[in-house]
């Protein structure tokens with residue numbers, strides 16, 4: 292470990308040495324390897340997970356690199372209160388065109404967690420600005436919305452947040468309805484969750500500022516996949532009972548579910564959406580929280596206290612916005628690719644259908660996942676470390692969530708590269 296760096300999500304005392312990446316191109320990371328290691332660690336590894344789910348178009352994409360360089364040569368950054376600039380305005384306008392028509396007001400921040408913080412604040416203050424304060428949120432068991440305090444509060448109480456549990460505000464959780472292969476069972480599970488939500492909303496019509504959900508795929512808790520009809524009925528409930536629906540599409544945005552956004556795939560119009568990760572194609576930290584006009588209008592006032600007093604030093608950073616604009620263009624060009632990736636995964640996964648070490652094989656759009664059979668499921672399952680290590684030696688960057696092995700590759704992955712990934716998984720499964 293470097294003596295001056297504290298790495299995220301890393302227990303420095305027990306973690307293996309981090310691998311040094313020299314450069315990257317497309318789906319490949321070029322590693323610095325010394326002679327002693329070269330037998331175990333290849334010169335390059337394939338990024339099967341888009342580096343914490345951010346990279347959409349491959350590493351070091353020349354179009355995004357050029358857009359950033361061009362922007363950096365004339366305006367790198369400026370305070371975003373009292374001042375504005377073309378990249379932020381253009382990106383907001385272009386983003387809004389890809390979102391459901393009701394989502395029109397773009398608030399910039401820096402990362403997925405802050406996008407969620409802003410959404411929670413918008414929803415909370417939306418009610419208090421109207422003199423009808425609401426005290427809590429409805430969220431889903433197994434949720435992950437980030438590591439800042441508000442985002443932790445609406446996430447599952449897990450080992451990620453347990454150290455801070457006493458500081459987290461109260462949130463009410465309902466089960467996340469996971470789709471199974473049996474439609475009837477899935478529909479019954481969904482109905483039970485919808486009934487539980489309806490009951491809460493009916494009993495306490497003034498309690499919930501909003502409902503927050505990772506639509507279609509709950510990421511960090513283990514790539515748990517849900518269905519479109521549930522989201523449609525959830526929207527109906529939120530509208531009927533007049534609470535706000537917040538979609539955290541930090542992970543699912545920009546093609547990941549096989550459509551531009553999970554909300555578009557579901558034909559659902561949330562009141563607020565959170566986006567980050569793929570927004571700049573994986574180049575720079577940037578996030579947006581986009582809300583509807585009725586929400587914005589409640590803050591639009593001559594009363595200073597109705598202002599959303601929230602902002603970050605790097606809000607609307609021009610370099611990030613320039614990267615976002617270039618990435619949006621590439622995403623539009625990749626639409627056939629992200630729409631087709633589910634079928635490509637499915638073709639490979641068919642070979643694993645009866646694998647004795649696998650269960651719950653699933654795919655949504657560009658995301659494929661499978662559970663490795665174990666009697667100790669969960670994030671701390673040692674299988675994760677074993678697989679990570681063996682994957683590296685096979686030339687793959689894999690980072691299972693405990694016993695959940697998943698793939699979320701950049702869209703530029705070729706058929707040969709994808710076959711190489713699945714062959715690697717086959718080899719690993721034979722060994723564990």
Ligand SMILES: Cc1ncc(COP(=O)(O)O)c(C=O)c1O
Nearest residue numbers: 402403404435436437510541542
């Ligand atoms: C659905 C979701 N929301 C929010 C976040 C937090 O994003 P960040 O790590 O950029 O703060 C993540 C990160 O994995 C996520 O998957």
